[in-house]
Amino acid sequence: MMAPFSYLSGGVMSKKHFNAISCQYDELRGIHPPLLERLVSEAKITNNSRVLDVGCGTGADLFWLREATRADVMGIDASEKMASIARARLGSHCAMRGNAEVLLTGFRAEFDVVLFKLSLQHFPDPGQVLNPAVSVLKDGGRLAVVTARSNDLKSFPIHGYFPELDRSMAEVADSLHQVLVNTPFRRLRRWQQVEVELMHERCDESLLERVKQRYLSPLRLLSDEELRIGISRIERDLESDQLNGIRSVRGTIYLTQKESA
Numbered sequence: 001m002m003a004p005f006s007y008l009s010g011g012v013m014s015k016k017h018f019n020a021i022s023c024q025y026d027e028l029r030g031i032h033p034p035l036l037e038r039l040v041s042e043a044k045i046t047n048n049s050r051v052l053d054v055g056c057g058t059g060a061d062l063f064w065l066r067e068a069t070r071a072d073v074m075g076i077d078a079s080e081k082m083a084s085i086a087r088a089r090l091g092s093h094c095a096m097r098g099n100a101e102v103l104l105t106g107f108r109a110e111f112d113v114v115l116f117k118l119s120l121q122h123f124p125d126p127g128q129v130l131n132p133a134v135s136v137l138k139d140g141g142r143l144a145v146v147t148a149r150s151n152d153l154k155s156f157p158i159h160g161y162f163p164e165l166d167r168s169m170a171e172v173a174d175s176l177h178q179v180l181v182n183t184p185f186r187r188l189r190r191w192q193q194v195e196v197e198l199m200h201e202r203c204d205e206s207l208l209e210r211v212k213q214r215y216l217s218p219l220r221l222l223s224d225e226e227l228r229i230g231i232s233r234i235e236r237d238l239e240s241d242q243l244n245g246i247r248s249v250r251g252t253i254y255l256t257q258k259e260s261a
């Protein structure tokens with residue numbers, strides 16, 4: 001049995017996956033301004049902040065954050081294609097392609113906020129990448145990890161349709177929680193956990209299309225047959241009107257602050 005993170009990062013959910021999905025990523029996932037507004041207030045992002053987004057994807061969140069706050073932003077992403085979109089969107093000096101584990105060592109303690117939004121679970125060793133992430137924070141700087149806790153997963157529209165996936169997603173969520181709360185990070189305050197709305201999901205025919213395109217990375221773990229069976233369950237519930245409207249998908253911001261030396 002593989003450890004949950006190597007399960008996510010070593011195989012199908014590697015760079016290859018994010019390269020393949022990059023062109024459709026914004027359309028399939030979109031941004032959710034209420035979550036970003038919450039990040040601004042919880043992480044205290046202002047026009048004086050320098051913000052690093054680790055695993056920034058296409059840079060859509062950073063673009064929104066920069067427009068909303070005038071903060072100085074920088075993104076890092078391991079997928080060449082995701083990073084290229086981010087560079088085109090933000091400017092080449094505001095996004096870098098490469099593994100964060102390596103790129104983080106090139107920065108001084110210069111950031112007011114370091115953000116991992118739905119990215120930390122894709123690192124083979126999340127505990128290990130957090131140490132360099134803390135060293136690039138200024139004293140008093142804030143570290144924010146946006147993810148879903150296992151209880152949050154019930155709010156995902158795909159929950160219940162792919163039982164194999166429910167188990168592995170919960171296992172990853174629980175492991176990440178353990179890493180965050182149990183690893184003794186030097187100079188970090190205790191984590192606060194803030195419950196948030198991660199996104200809105202339309203539960204109509206368009207959900208079927210998104211699922212067929214494996215819009216959430218864990219869907220990549222399914223065989224074509226497993227995907228087909230889950231899709232037929234979704235179709236059945238859509239027909240009988242048991243899955244309809246807009247669903248509010250829940251998540252959690254883990255937030256902490258770097259203490260002075």
Ligand SMILES: C[S@@+](CC[C@H](N)C(=O)[O-])C[C@H]1O[C@@H](n2cnc3c(N)ncnc32)[C@H](O)[C@@H]1O
Binds near residue numbers: 077079098123217
């Ligand atoms: C699910 S996406 C999240 C993207 C964006 N933060 C968002 O919320 O939409 C995860 C991103 O993490 C990136 N990633 C995974 N491992 C990484 C690593 N070792 N270094 C940098 N980025 C990484 C992937 O390429 C991918 O773009």
